[in-house]
Amino acid sequence: MPRDGTITRKAIMDAAQGLILETGYSAASVDAVIGRAGITKGAFFYHFKSKAELALALVQRDAEADAAHLQNVLDRAEALSRDPLQQLLICIGLYEEETAKLTAPYPGCLYASFIYESQLFDDATMQVVREVFSHWTARIGAKLEAVLRLYPPRLPVELRTLAEMSLALAEGAFILSKVQRDASPLAAQWRHYRNYLELLFSPQLPSPSGDSATEAKRDKLDVAVPAQ
Incomplete structure (x- = not known):
């Protein structure tokens, strides 16, 4: 099955938004977003530089x-x-x-x-x-x-x-x-x-x-x- 980057990007954004609404932006760390989205750190930084x-x-x-x-x-x-x-x-x-x-x-x-x-x-x-x-x-x-x-x-x-x-x-x-x-x-x-x-x-x-x-x-x- 071909990899669809839009699915991963959406998963990252959805995970981040959920965390921000729950805990605030400062507490929603990159590691927390990665954990919730179920992706690797490399995948995160492929889609977002920061x-x-x-x-x-x-x-x-x-x-x-x-x-x-x-x-x-x-x-x-x-x-x-x-x-x-x-x-x-x-x-x-x-x-x-x-x-x-x-x-x-x-x-x-x-x-x-x-x-x-x-x-x-x-x-x-x-x-x-x-x-x-x-x-x-x-x-x-x-x-x-x-x-x-x-x-x-x-x-x-x-x-x-x-x-x-x-x-x-x-x-x-x-x-x-x-x-x-x-x-x-x-x-x-x-x-x-x-x-x-x-x-x-x-x-x-x-x-x-x-x-x-x-x-x-x-x-x-x-x-x-x-x-x-």
Whole structure:
């Protein structure tokens, strides 16, 4: 059977990520990664020149996967509705639905692990982490901006921090899940965020401005909301 280097590389990365989430980056030694992956030291250094190079590869892999997943969720939401508020609520609801299926506490967040030990990483690695957070904030922020054009909020809001709230919520829920040894905080926090956005922007509540022009703009949208 031919040797497939991609299988070994993935085994190394999966072993390293598991160890980092369990013990932290500094405690996840190369020898520990080699032991968990079941490979030789030569195989490790064939794929990665150093632990730092492995760290960069790990965060790049997660960044690409998370960006693709967010795009998929947004695409699904946009296919279900043309209304920006419904798209946003569906998007958050899909994350809630996904995390509600967890049967064990979420293992943690690689980005958070790297941030806690940021002094151990070079700028290239930490720049990937910063870009991940910026990308998420920009995509959710763009949705919020579209919502704001049609739905005046019932309380003053700042779009960037409202978008960043979802990041703070998710990272906090990761911690709660591990501390409480319970998978439920993730879905619960997504649900609260979705409810907050609905209360903040919902057209079903009386508009504080009574703006009939805004109502007319909403009526022009052809909305297909999925059945509850």
